Amino acid sequence: MTTSRDNEKEKMETAVQPNSLAEVAQSHQVKVPGTRALGTGLETRGVHAWFGKHHALANVSLDFAAGTVTALIGPSGCGKSTYIRTINRMHEFIPGAAMAGEVLLDGKDVYAPGTDVTKIRLQIGMVFQKPNPFPSMTIGENVLSGLKLAQIKADNKDDLLEECLERAGLWSEVKDRLGAHGGSLSGGQQQRLCIARALAVRPQVLLMDEPCSALDPGSTLRIEETIRQLSDTMTIVIVTHNMQQAARVSDYTAFFLSDGGPGQMIEVAPTSEIFSRPQDQRTENYVTGRFG
Amino acid sequence: MSNTTTAIPTTPWKASRRERALDTLVFFAALFVSFTLVAVTPLKGKLAYLVIFFLAYALLTSIFKAQQRGSAAAKDALVNSLVAIGAVITVIPVASILATVVKNGLPGISFGLFTHDMALATPTDPLNNGGLLHAITGTIILVVFALILSVPIGILTALYLTEIKGKFTGPIRFLVQAMSGVPSIVAGLFILSAILYPITKSYSGFMGSLSLTILMIPTIARTSEEVLNLIPNDLREAGTALGGTQWRTVAMIVLPAAKSGLVTAIILGVARIAGETAPILLLTGGGDKVNPNSFSGPMGSLPYYIWKSFNAGSPESITRAWAGLLVLVGLVLILFTSARFLGTRKVAK
Numbered sequence: 001m002t003t004s005r006d007n008e009k010e011k012m013e014t015a016v017q018p019n020s021l022a023e024v025a026q027s028h029q030v031k032v033p034g035t036r037a038l039g040t041g042l043e044t045r046g047v048h049a050w051f052g053k054h055h056a057l058a059n060v061s062l063d064f065a066a067g068t069v070t071a072l073i074g075p076s077g078c079g080k081s082t083y084i085r086t087i088n089r090m091h092e093f094i095p096g097a098a099m100a101g102e103v104l105l106d107g108k109d110v111y112a113p114g115t116d117v118t119k120i121r122l123q124i125g126m127v128f129q130k131p132n133p134f135p136s137m138t139i140g141e142n143v144l145s146g147l148k149l150a151q152i153k154a155d156n157k158d159d160l161l162e163e164c165l166e167r168a169g170l171w172s173e174v175k176d177r178l179g180a181h182g183g184s185l186s187g188g189q190q191q192r193l194c195i196a197r198a199l200a201v202r203p204q205v206l207l208m209d210e211p212c213s214a215l216d217p218g219s220t221l222r223i224e225e226t227i228r229q230l231s232d233t234m235t236i237v238i239v240t241h242n243m244q245q246a247a248r249v250s251d252y253t254a255f256f257l258s259d260g261g262p263g264q265m266i267e268v269a270p271t272s273e274i275f276s277r278p279q280d281q282r283t284e285n286y287v288t289g290r291f292g
Numbered sequence: 293m294s295n296t297t298t299a300i301p302t303t304p305w306k307a308s309r310r311e312r313a314l315d316t317l318v319f320f321a322a323l324f325v326s327f328t329l330v331a332v333t334p335l336k337g338k339l340a341y342l343v344i345f346f347l348a349y350a351l352l353t354s355i356f357k358a359q360q361r362g363s364a365a366a367k368d369a370l371v372n373s374l375v376a377i378g379a380v381i382t383v384i385p386v387a388s389i390l391a392t393v394v395k396n397g398l399p400g401i402s403f404g405l406f407t408h409d410m411a412l413a414t415p416t417d418p419l420n421n422g423g424l425l426h427a428i429t430g431t432i433i434l435v436v437f438a439l440i441l442s443v444p445i446g447i448l449t450a451l452y453l454t455e456i457k458g459k460f461t462g463p464i465r466f467l468v469q470a471m472s473g474v475p476s477i478v479a480g481l482f483i484l485s486a487i488l489y490p491i492t493k494s495y496s497g498f499m500g501s502l503s504l505t506i507l508m509i510p511t512i513a514r515t516s517e518e519v520l521n522l523i524p525n526d527l528r529e530a531g532t533a534l535g536g537t538q539w540r541t542v543a544m545i546v547l548p549a550a551k552s553g554l555v556t557a558i559i560l561g562v563a564r565i566a567g568e569t570a571p572i573l574l575l576t577g578g579g580d581k582v583n584p585n586s587f588s589g590p591m592g593s594l595p596y597y598i599w600k601s602f603n604a605g606s607p608e609s610i611t612r613a614w615a616g617l618l619v620l621v622g623l624v625l626i627l628f629t630s631a632r633f634l635g636t637r638k639v640a641k
Contacts, residue, residue, distance in 0.1 A: 090533055122535035132526040136548030149536030149544055194530070201535055 021287065022276035024247040041066040041235055042087065042124075042205050047101035048262070049082045049091060056082050058262035059101075062254055064205070069227060069236040071246035071271065074256030074286070079263025080239045081129075083256070084207045087237070088124035089117050105205070122150055125203035129210040131190035133182030133197070140178035142193055146201040160200060168196035169226045188219020195226060206230065208238040212245065224249050243287060247275055255283045311360075318356055322349035346377045393617050400615025409592070411581035415601045415609035424616055426582040427597035430497065431566070431623065433586050434576070434593055437501035438508055438565060443558055445505075446512030450557075453513075454520040455528075455542050465517075472510035479506040480571025488575060495577030497591035503571035512561040519553030520546065559631045566624050569595035594620040 042064040049057040057079035064070050072080045085091040086099050089110060103110045110120045133142045143164050147154050154160050161178070165171040170192040174185070182193055191211055198206060208227070212220040220242075227236055227249045240246050246253050253275075254268040267280045278284045307315070326345035329335060335344070350373040358366035405423040413422025449468060453461055483503040492499065523546050531541030547554070572578070577590030578600065594616055601613035 088533060090529060093529060093532065118535045118537055121533055126533040128526060128530065128533075130526060132524070132530045134527060134530070134545050134549070136545070136551065145531075145544070146534040146536075149531055149534050149540050151540070197534065 020275070021243055021247040022272050024244065024275075041068075041106075042237075043102075043104040044083075044087065045102040045104065047083065047086055047103065048099060049079065049086055050098040051094060052096040055262040057086075058264050060256075060265045061101075062265060062268060064235050064237060064252075066204075066235050067231060067233070068251045069231045069238065069249055070252040070254060070268075071250035072237065072239045072254050072256060073241070073243060073246050074263070074266075075258075076241070077263070078256040078258040080256050081209050082263070083265075084126075084209060084237055084239060087205070088121050088126055088207055090121075090126065118150060122146075122152075122201050123203055124205040124207060125198035125201065127191070127194050127198055127206065127208045127211045129213055131187055131194050131214070133185070133190050133193050135181070135183055137182060138179050139174050139182055139185070139193060142182045143196045143200050146197060150201060152201065164196040164199045165193075167199055167226065167230065168192045169222045170196055186219075188215045188222065191215060191219065192223060192226065195223070199230070203234060205235045205237065208236065210239050210241060213241065220245070243275075247271060255280070255286060257282055257286070314356060314360075315353070318349065318352045322352055325352075346373075346380075349373060350377070390621070393614065393621055396611070396614035397616075397618025400611040401618065405615060405619075409581045410597075415604035415612055416606040417608065419608055419611060424592075424594070424597050424612075424619060426579060426592040427594045427616065428619065428623070429582055429584065430576070430579070430592040430596075431594045431620070433497050433584070433591065434500050434504060434572070435562060435566060435627075437498060437586055438504035439558070439562070441501065441505040442508040442512055442561060446509045446557070446561065447516050447554065449509070449513040450516035450520055451542060453517045455538065455546065468510050468513050471506070472514060474506065474510075476503075476507055476568050477570040477574075479503045480574040482506065483571070484574050494588065495575065495590045496588050497576050497583070497586035500572050500576035500591065500593070501586065503575055504565040504568060507568065507571075508561040508565050511564045512557050515557035515560050516550075516554055519550050519557060522553070523549050555631050555634065559628055562627055562631075563624065566627075567595055567620060569599055572596055573599070594623070 044060060044062050047057065047060045048055070060079075060083055062070075072083065074080055082091065085093075086101075087103055087110075091097050091099055099111075105120070105123060109115070110117075110124075133139075134145055137145060140161055143161050144154075144157055146152075147157075147160075162171060162175075165174060170189060173189060174180075174193075177184075182190065185193060191214075195211070212223055215223070224245065227238065230236060231251075238246075238249065250271045252268060253271040255266045255274065255278075256263050257266050258264065267274065267278060267283045269279070274283065275287055278287060284290075322345050325348040326341050329344050330340050350370055353373055354366040354370040357369040400419060402420065404420055406425060406428070408421075408423030409426035410422045410424070411426075449464065452458060453465055453468075480503045483499055483506070487502065488495075488499050527545050527549060528541055531545045532538070536544065572593050572595055576593060576596070578596040579590035579592045581592075583589050583591045598613045598616040598620070601609045601616060
């Protein structure tokens, strides 16, 4: 019994084993910026971040074209998560945090005085590393919790619920038990529930902070499919330690590195180029596994 | 693969029959030692039996285990039996109190007790005269008003300490901790001198509830704070990242997630005040007839009824007091179980 399941898992793992990361990256069409009417996208200009006196991130300027998937790779502690948390203003949640620079959504600075920070977070959704469904709510309530939290009225909640779960690739698994608790799902299902929850408020941008790091290969595959599908309608930024994942899902890849000081963005390019012809020696060392 | 072989489920980690027999032997040996020692030495009384039995049992099991499995197992067995002794010693007084209350209180319990008050009876009357309806309603009203006042204040204090974490977090936490040590009579005197004498100038149930509130707030606030600190920060971040304001996130996610713990906090608060006597004596006056109005006139309560009945001193009145105690214990028990039930029903998926 166990052997057949093991075989299945093995098959799944071998199926996604690429010959080379660049080939994987080339297997899907790179999206050309500006071809979609999704707003002008997201830009960051000279972003720095501090935790107290600790300078965690220095001078990161990155553009995310509307409707693309960008992967942020780099060793632990190089500021990738900190960086995406400055984008939707979750960085300021940490006591002693400070930042510098501009984050522009559709050309407007999200840190401009008088900006409604809750509106910003509605437009820029986030999926966390650890699945965190709300324990006091059912599956259905979890998906729609964003609407309730932000006090948004939706006309047809049932349709929205189905649509979001469908897009997160979870509908067929939970449609008969929407009243069950979110905690009763498996880890991978919980993470897809969190993605569905983030989708329900219809964000323009979705930030994903290592969404698959705690998941098995099957669930990872499902979520990667979901990311590819979602990129038709939104801009996605995904932090990942898995370079094959970066190659599989992203159009662009940015490499972050800290040389002991604050984390920096070393290089950004279309994903296939990062994995085939990186410009920077440090990037090459990292993507070929000679470092870090 | 190997579906053909039949396997018998066994539990090799459990004690074998021989070991269990040995354990029983040790138990009786310890019993024997305790009886002989009490018979031979000047040690006397129930307590001596108990102490000698425990010590002999702990010693004998460790010796047996040392022979069977070496010194590590012997130490393990010794600590195990010490822990068991500790548990039994803790349970004995509680069980003894409950047993005494039930034994002495049951003869005084009758149907009339719950339908009559003491307006036309004195504690020394025969037991079928009068009852403690006024005391039950009084205690319930006192506790309910104290709850209405202290639950919001206590939980809001806890929220200030855990969610807002403002400038005054340190001083407030210190004050709440200091307040939890306030003797109940001080709370009673405070209300007496600050509100009853200068303002209302008359006994009422509400004055009693106010003093109980002072006693209840620190218990609720401290326990709630601990419970809210256990809620993972992930949930707060998830709520905020979904576009919720801090208030919406706390109300929709943090508080529901902490619900069963908050109910426990409230139960502990009620447990703190349900039997309070001193402030009640000072502030509610202690009436002998049912007074449903908390804002005017003296109001009876179970602790007051018990105190008054004991003071009367006749056999009837003392039976009344025990019956009142039993009713108070039962009331608290009902409150606890219902609150527990309400608090955990939804969490247990």
